[in-house]
Amino acid sequence: DAKTTQPTSMDCAEGRAANLPCNHSTISGNEYVYWYRQIHSQGPQYIIHGLKNNETNEMASLIITEDRKSSTLILPHATLRDTAVYYCIVRPYNYGQNFVFGPGTRLSVLP
Amino acid sequence: GAGVSQSPSNKVTEKGKDVELRCDPISGHTALYWYRQSLGQGLEFLIYFQGNSAPDKSGLPSDRFSAERTGGSVSTLTIQRTQQEDSAVYLCASSSPPFSGEETQYFGPGTRLLVL
Numbered sequence: 001d002a003k004t005t006q007p008t009s010m011d012c013a014e015g016r017a018a019n020l021p022c023n024h025s026t027i028s029g030n031e032y033v034y035w036y037r038q039i040h041s042q043g044p045q046y047i048i049h050g051l052k053n054n055e056t057n058e059m060a061s062l063i064i065t066e067d068r069k070s071s072t073l074i075l076p077h078a079t080l081r082d083t084a085v086y087y088c089i090v091r092p093y094n095y096g097q098n099f100v101f102g103p104g105t106r107l108s109v110l111p
Numbered sequence: 112g113a114g115v116s117q118s119p120s121n122k123v124t125e126k127g128k129d130v131e132l133r134c135d136p137i138s139g140h141t142a143l144y145w146y147r148q149s150l151g152q153g154l155e156f157l158i159y160f161q162g163n164s165a166p167d168k169s170g171l172p173s174d175r176f177s178a179e180r181t182g183g184s185v186s187t188l189t190i191q192r193t194q195q196e197d198s199a200v201y202l203c204a205s206s207s208p209p210f211s212g213e214e215t216q217y218f219g220p221g222t223r224l225l226v227l
Contacts, residue, residue: 098156
């Protein structure tokens with residue numbers, strides 16, 4: 001079972017920041033937070049991951065609370081192409097651990 | 112290519128036939144995973160290969176499903192005597208060798224299987 005809770009769906013206006021929350025209150029010390037997204041009819045696309053520090057890359061920023069029980073994925077300037085299902089996954093950084101995908105958040109970026 | 116590739120993109124077959132799905136992982140990635148995704152559902156883990164070690168088959172739903180990985184690179188997922196409930200998107204992912212500091216899984220585009 002997925003160890004994360006995400007809202008079922010969210011809307012965001014094009015050009016605005018999209019903030020996607022994720023709760024992972026039972027996260028363990030050796031577990032990382034990963035974010036993937038899946039655009040319709042495509043395979044999941046890696047976005048970002050982190051352990052306890054905030055992370056930023058060319059796609060997004062990841063903000064993890066100090067207690068690590070929740071996190072937020074931020075798409076700074078959402079475009080229509082960012083419309084997708086976003087998955088928050090908690091996974092040990094151990095080799096061979098498959099990803100357990102929950103239902104995710106369906107983000108709709110509106111013009 | 113730079114990413115994980117899968118073939119065919121789409122496969123339509125008749126109930127009872129066997130199918131083979133292929134995955135080409137990213138060059139240098141020693142770990143390879145197979146998942147499937149039914150319509151509107153999340154990803155379901157099927158099998159995992161790491162180098163020359165015995166694969167983790169714990170996710171295979173029945174003995175009609177099997178997979179092999181030749182030469183530590185290309186993998187083939189075989190479904191024998193297909194059933195309509197096998198219809199799904201079959202996704203392959205690969206990741207870097209252990210202790211490389213990067214174990215993120217990168218997914219292919221998937222094979223859409225439809226069993227009539």
